[in-house]
Amino acid sequence: xxxxxxxxxxxxxxxxxxxxxxxxxxxxxxxxxxxxxxxxxxxxxxxxxxxxxxxxxxxxxxxxxxxxxxxxxxxxxxxxxxxxxxxxxxxxxxxxxxxxxxxxxxxxxxxxxxxxxxxxxxxxxxxxxxxxxxxxxxxxxxxxxxxxxxxxxxxxxxxxxxxxxxxxxxxxxxxxxxxxxxxxxxxxxxxxxxxxxxxxxxxxxxxxxxxxxxxxxxxxxxxxxxxxxxxxxxxxxxxxxxxxxxxxxxxxxxxxxxxxxxxxxxxxxxxxxxxxxxxxxxxxxxxxxxxxxxxxxxxxxxxxxxxxxxxxxxxxxxxxxxxxxxxxxxxxxxxxxxxxxxxxxxxxxxxxxxxxxxxxxxxxxxxxxxxxxxxxxxxxxxxxxxxxxxxxxxxxxxxxxxxxxxxxxxxxxxxxxxxxxxxxxxxxxxxxxxxx
Numbered sequence: 001x002x003x004x005x006x007x008x009x010x011x012x013x014x015x016x017x018x019x020x021x022x023x024x025x026x027x028x029x030x031x032x033x034x035x036x037x038x039x040x041x042x043x044x045x046x047x048x049x050x051x052x053x054x055x056x057x058x059x060x061x062x063x064x065x066x067x068x069x070x071x072x073x074x075x076x077x078x079x080x081x082x083x084x085x086x087x088x089x090x091x092x093x094x095x096x097x098x099x100x101x102x103x104x105x106x107x108x109x110x111x112x113x114x115x116x117x118x119x120x121x122x123x124x125x126x127x128x129x130x131x132x133x134x135x136x137x138x139x140x141x142x143x144x145x146x147x148x149x150x151x152x153x154x155x156x157x158x159x160x161x162x163x164x165x166x167x168x169x170x171x172x173x174x175x176x177x178x179x180x181x182x183x184x185x186x187x188x189x190x191x192x193x194x195x196x197x198x199x200x201x202x203x204x205x206x207x208x209x210x211x212x213x214x215x216x217x218x219x220x221x222x223x224x225x226x227x228x229x230x231x232x233x234x235x236x237x238x239x240x241x242x243x244x245x246x247x248x249x250x251x252x253x254x255x256x257x258x259x260x261x262x263x264x265x266x267x268x269x270x271x272x273x274x275x276x277x278x279x280x281x282x283x284x285x286x287x288x289x290x291x292x293x294x295x296x297x298x299x300x301x302x303x304x305x306x307x308x309x310x311x312x313x314x315x316x317x318x319x320x321x322x323x324x325x326x327x328x329x330x331x332x333x334x335x336x337x338x339x340x341x342x343x344x345x346x347x348x349x350x351x352x353x354x355x356x357x358x359x360x361x362x363x364x365x366x367x368x369x370x371x372x373x374x375x376x377x378x379x380x381x382x383x384x385x386x387x388x389x390x391x392x393x394x395x396x397x398x399x400x401x402x403x404x405x406x407x408x409x410x411x412x413x414x415x416x417x418x419x420x421x422x423x424x425x426x427x428x429x430x431x432x433x434x435x436x
Contacts, residue, residue, distance in 0.1 A: 002202040006030040008071035015157040017077035023191035032069045059102035075110040082269040084258040089124040097132035101139045108142045115147040115280040123269045142208045149183035149215035149278040152299040162265035165316040167230035172238035180277035183219030186299035196289045213280030232300045261380030319432040327378045334370030390426045
């Protein structure tokens with residue numbers, strides 16, 4: 001038998017990329033996992049993880065990296081939903097694809113793209129993904145463009161995490177979104193397709209120029225997908241249908257969160273793509289590969305409905321609520337003490353024996369610290385540090401009250417007692433902070 005080719009997975013820390021790397025490793029393929037950053041668990045699981053900035057790399061740098069690692073097949077799983085601090089759609093999709101084509105002239109380039117008719121492309125996400133397809137089809141020597149539907153994988157991220165969360169709520173989606181076609185794809189079908197291509201490549205078949213829809217044959221709707229996951233996880237029945245304006249408002253708030261570095265699953269682009277739906281024709285893929293697509297129920301059967309799955313689904317949307325409440329708690333407490341309650345806050349310190357000037361300075365300083373902590377928690381890059389700062393400052397307030405003014409604990413409104421639940425809530429937020 002010919003030796004198996006080394007497969008480079010670009011974006012191997014993501015939902016699809018990690019699943020491909022794990023599957024192909026288990027099948028005995030040499031896998032080079034490439035990403036900007038891996039989690040500790042991913043570094044442990046992947047045999048050849050390489051952390052490197054890919055999207056910014058030149059074609060020459062990409063080529064040298066692939067040459068040094070002996071990669072013959074390159075699978076590009078890199079993508080962004082919409083422009084944000086994590087990247088701009090055109091740069092990540094179209095511009096990177098142009099450099100990748102130059103770096104893979106003697107290799108097979110497998111591009112993970114999107115399904116649907118080009119005439120229906122409306123968002124920056126779909127338009128730039130389609131531009132990348134055209135560029136690859138026109139310039140790549142050997143390529144396979146794979147168009148999966150709604151991808152179900154063992155890990156939960158983005159849309160698949162949202163579907164899990166919706167399945168554990170007693171609500172149905174608005175009628176417009178619920179009725180959209182939604183063909184599912186078991187991530188293992190994508191991995192089996194890459195393995196098929198790698199096997200043929202090892203046998204000397206190098207002239208690949210194909211575009212395949214990789215998805216189940218009979219798509220359901222968004223609502224049927226949510227209901228299938230609801231039954232799988234044992235979620236409550238949907239008793240109320242959400243109004244459409246709530247989805248729109250949630251998408252706008254998601255856009256705001258994305259500007260702060262977060263990756264919320266509900267954004268205007270995600271909403272528009274959901275309304276468009278997911279459909280395609282897997283016939284050509286099935287005929288060429290001999291593979292039979294897994295249905296959504298088949299894919300779900302590979303993800304046991306364990307307690308950790310149910311915990312995640314219930315906590316996923318609560319994570320945003322917990323963080324929002326903490327941000328508001330610290331911002332409002334700081335702003336109130338700095339403005340309308342400034343005299344009252346200063347009076348407490350004066351009552352402890354501090355000079356008036358020092359009491360006012362301490363009030364301003366602690367108020368600004370509160371506001372700074374709220375701002376840090378709101379920003380993804382500094383959220384972890386902000387949460388630890390919130391815990392530390394809260395403990396300092398508790399200790400200060402015990403040492404200098406124990407009567408504060410007897411406040412009928414429980415101002416000091418309420419600090420303890422705030423500390424616990426910050427610990428909960430820290431536990432939920434990871435996105436992958």
